[in-house]
Amino acid sequence: MYAQYGLFIDGSWSFGSKSGDVISPVSEAPLGQVPFATKDDTQEALEAAARALPALREMGGFTRADALHKAADEMIRRTAEAARMISAETGKPIAQSGREWALACEQFRWFAEEARRIYGRIIDSRVPGGRFEVTREPVGIVGAFTAWNFPAALPARKLAPALAAGCSVVLRPSSQTPGVAMVMVDCLRAAGLPDGAVNLVVGNTADTYAPIMADTRVRKVSLTGSTRVGQQMIRDAADTVKKVSMELGGNAPLIIHDDADLETALDLTVPTKFANCGQVCVTPDRIFVHETLHDAFVEGFVARASKIRLGDGLVAETEMGPLINTGRLEEIEAIVADAVRSGARIAYGGKRPAHLNNGFFFEPTVLTDVTDDMKVFAEENFGPVAAITRFSSEDEALARANASDMGLAAYSFTCSPDRARRMAAGLKAGMVGINSFALAAAEAPFGGTNHSGMGREGGIEGIEDYLDTKLAQFVF
Structure with missing residues (x-):
């Protein structure tokens, strides 16, 4: 079931020295084995992400938009495969899986267009002959961590805005439902993004999470998970002053x-x-x-x-x-x-x-x-x-x-x-x-307050956490 995938590092699929079973929640039997990353694998993914940053930035927003649209096209073509993978790993009904994959496709469509609209502005200066120029730049390498309950929608909400902004990503999906993230990353591979722009590692906390959080080049982390894990991530991110956004529990x-x-x-x-x-x-x-x-x-x-x-x-x-x-x-x-x-x-x-x-x-x-x-x-x-x-x-x-x-x-x-x-x-x-429960849409900001997290995914707000604001003053 996972034979053609594995770890995705520097533009290529690879198989590590360790592996783990993915268990069907329907039969309680293994669906197959996936490779688990070692610390060295995760470090290699981080090195690849660092090398990809200049190429992503050089592409410019319009070219990145074209690549994300190509990825969405490929995702739509592979809808049946992805929906079956979601249902096999989570047990959710196939109709729900199809809708989830469609939502993931919409994230890439939406943020492809947002890549074309990363605006700056000009401000008059009080200094004679001067002006201020405000620009937006990609924050850098992004560490993305996703939960098992929506194994397509959650990675898409992180990958799409990060890539649109010009950030490279190391994605760690849940080891309980890694397969559909692999399908998604393969669609991004087919879209022609620079090698290292997207990397995927699966494995335990010590070998995947810890190296990402410790690396000073990772400037932003995004989590969908429990409040307990979010609290720990905030503490860990403080050591290297990373930007943090997270969608945590609800009630x-x-x-x-x-x-x-x-x-x-x-x-x-x-x-x-x-x-x-x-x-x-x-x-x-x-x-x-x-x-x-x-x-x-x-x-x-x-x-x-x-x-x-x-x-x-x-x-x-x-x-x-x-x-x-x-x-x-x-x-x-x-x-x-x-x-x-x-x-x-x-x-x-x-x-x-x-x-x-x-x-x-x-x-x-x-x-x-x-x-x-x-x-x-x-x-x-x-x-x-x-x-x-x-x-x-x-x-x-x-x-x-x-x-x-909670406040989701x-x-x-x-x-x-x-x-x-x-x-x-x-x-x-x-x-x-x-009179409605329909809150999740690519065009609308999704996220909570208080112990339910911080930051937003989707909407025009969704790209903000992946950008830094730079001010330059010019005097002539």
Whole structure:
């Protein structure tokens, strides 16, 4: 499955001296082996990235844009291959995998055009005959670290803006889902970028992460991962004063007001909550429903959840796949058990499905009578567990929704324009959806606040962290 790929260093695929299995979350059997980088491999990738910087800068924005468009063309041509790789490694339904790959393609299209629009400006000087000139330059080598839950979209959000800005990249995807990043990098290879512009290493922290963080030539690191890992990266980046951007955990609130369109809210919330088996940082985790709609909402939620078809994501009829590994499965079981011990009620699901003997499957689960102090509510559960509670007033819902250290996404359903505006202003999150969960788009800035991270990916803001601002004064 990975035979034609491996580590990608200085424009070529290579195979290291170590390797590791990639495990199918559906069968629990190995999908294949991928080479793991040694410290020397990672150092070689860093050397290649350093050599590529002058060539990338010399290309200019318009030529880099052409290369990124070529990469997107190649990615579109290889959509079927990439979607199957995503589903094989993550277990997510093939339709979701196809949409993820399409989103990744759009990142390269968007930032190809942003490469043409890296603007400077002229400022009048108070010195006679003088002027200030402001220009933007690539920050340098970028270290990019991505999680397993969106193995195509996450690397694309880092590779596309970095390359558009003229930065070379050393990418370390998750060793649980490395294959689709390899397909993406191969598309970039075919686009004619300079050797060393993109490098890919897979492996353990000591051999990959540590050398990248220690290297003074790496001027920017970007992470999608847990808050705990993000906190460590901030500490490590301080030693060499690297720029840092990161999208970390979430614990998104969803407020269903008494004037919400109930059927629309249910039709949108249920598939969103159980997409990728709930392993989505922006999924609605804490569901607050007005007391007048609570019972009807729970009834409708259970009716829809009970019809979700579990199974292998490569089977077209599957609507929800497994969790990524046995550790996640055991954690979800523990979270549900803790909630029940604390007084929550299982309205549906709550266990491993009896008809699936292999794989890390867990039923779509609906919990009611949940209180804010339960672990399922107080922390991101990152699984197929919908935790529902009731509220009586708008002020109460807003206060409880904001009672979290996280601040990635938040949602509200209402038919009142005035209330919608109050929710958009009052919810403490980097992104707010009103009657919608569609936050991820290449043209829009994606990211959070507080313990959910810093910086933005996508939109015109997405290229900013990969550029330095230079001021020059000219007097003649």
